[in-house]
Amino acid sequence: MPEHGHGLPTQPEATEYLGDGKYLIEGLKFSMPGWWVIKFNIASGSQQDIAVFNLLLKE
Ligand SMILES: [Cu+2]
Structure with missing residues (x-):
């Protein structure tokens, strides 16, 4: 957060x-x-990437 x-x-x-x-x-x-940022670290073999998502979680 x-x-x-x-x-x-x-x-x-x-x-x-x-x-x-x-x-x-x-x-x-x-x-x-509240506001969350979900970050995925992705790896396959010798390659890497990152995907980021914003999430608004309500009660
Ligand atoms: Cu918090």
Whole structure:
């Protein structure tokens, strides 16, 4: 949470490839509502990339 300077209370990870470019991400647990920035570090072989999503979580 950029406004609070803290992250998730968990360590999410990709646990399964579902096919067609989709992955199952488990362990996402939000501790509070508000603005979250979700950042995925993606690696395959020698290549790396980052995908960033803004998320507004409402109560
Ligand atoms: Cu917070």
